[in-house]
Amino acid sequence: MSSNQPTPDRIMHLANGYWATGILGAAAGASLFTHLEAGADTADQLAAKAGISERGAQTLLDGLVSLDLVELHNGHYRNTPEATTYLVEGQPACLSSFTQLKLAHMGNLTSLPEVVRAGGPVTDATVEVADNPHWQHVVPAIAAQSVPVATVAADLLHLADAGEISILDIGGGSGIYSAIWLELNTTAHATQLDWEPINTIARRLLAEGAVADRFTCIDGDFHTTDFGTTTYDIVVYSHIAHQEGPEDNIALFAKAHTALKPGGTLVICDYIVNDDRNGPPFPLLFASEMLLKSKQGNTWRRTDYQDWLTKAGFEDISFHPTPSPATLIFAR
Known part of the structure; x- marks a missing residue:
């Protein structure tokens, strides 16, 4: 041969x-x-x-x-x-819990042919909702994957020396960004906006550290809850964009723009594909996860983020690689 x-x-x-x-x-x-x-x-x-x-x-x-x-x-x-x-x-x-979570989810892929035909989830059970008991396992298990990215973002933003700043983490899950950033900056304060069952998990996880007194939560749906006006120095939007459609992302970016103080930064972290969708490999594969579990989600292109953020009022937009498959975006 x-x-x-x-x-x-x-x-x-x-x-x-x-x-x-x-x-x-x-x-x-x-x-x-x-x-x-x-x-x-x-x-x-x-x-x-x-x-x-x-x-x-x-x-x-x-x-x-x-x-x-x-x-x-x-x-x-x-x-x-x-x-x-x-x-x-x-x-x-440590991604040990994450690997066990993925093993438990492996059977869901058998429905992918039907999901491909339908163009989205075929049962309500696959759609993420506030009262789903799986959050007790999912939220802690996926936290570790954000550790390298949150650390890189802190370095790029010089957070340790930023003084008494205020942070809003939209859909913050485990509170991992707040945990890392508040430990680096002992005068910063962070607020997490997420569903009440998830905030309960975050409060428990952060109570084990020394930053709990500077971490607060707002229980609510970030689609409908007001973010405030010129309130925060930094707004975090990590691994949210891939589960939202274009219109919702634009609306949420616009709310974040309103919530930021002058000169503030919106920090986005997600799996981002090239404009011609020829890579990178992990974000391309992750699109199937969104087809299985979300009604409008996808792994979006750089040009999509540029367009949405511009429409939301941001002018200075930059992309930054990380040690993980995710990319950081800073928008001001």
């Missing part, structure tokens, strides 16, 4: 991609990465620490080696630097 002839190898890997989701989620659920970091480095040791079978531990280790998350040296296993940073429990950016 010619070396230029295509092979089925990559398609086989893609078609069996659920193996990676399953191995990663199961390993995280058994705290394998945490046990590896603590010194357990063989299948039998890991099985004993995790309370799983030795056969199961070996199978997970084989899979993790194939995924380049665990390395094997002279019969002993260890985490890769990537796994140490993002999969060991207790680390600020």
Whole structure:
């Protein structure tokens, strides 16, 4: 066979991609990465620490080696630097709970052919609502993915030296931006606007730190709740735009513009695709998540954000890469 002839190898890997989701989620659920970091480095040791079978531990280790998350040296296993940073429990950016969440959601993809035909969710159960009990699991699980981005944004905005600023986080979820930023700036105050069940989770999570006295919540739907006028130095709109349609995004950006003090900054974080929709890979793939779960959402182009923010009254718009698949936008 010619070396230029295509092979089925990559398609086989893609078609069996659920193996990676399953191995990663199961390993995280058994705290394998945490046990590896603590010194357990063989299948039998890991099985004993995790309370799983030795056969199961070996199978997970084989899979993790194939995924380049665990390395094997002279019969002993260890985490890769990537796994140490993002999969060991207790680390600020640990995605262990997130991987378990994705494993639990994997079955939802079987409805994708029907959703593609319909052009959106086919049952009400897939539409996110305030009283959905899944928030108790989802909100804490997705918080860690914002840690690197919130840290980059703080550096770019020089928040540590910004003085007594006021922050509004629209749909702030776990309150992760407030937690990081208020710790960096001990004179700043943050307000989170979100549904009451989600704010309850954020209050609990931030109560564990030293910033709770400078963190307040407004219970409400950000579509209908007023943001105020010239009230805040910074407004955060993180991972909201992808679940909204164009008209709602413009309306929310306009409300944010009104809420900002002169010279204030709207901080947007989201998965953004190129204008010709030829990349990057992760935002392109994430569009299917929005088709499954939202009525109007999508991964939007840079030109979409430029257009919407201009219509909302912003003039100075800049895009900034992050260590994650997300992009930061600053609008003033």
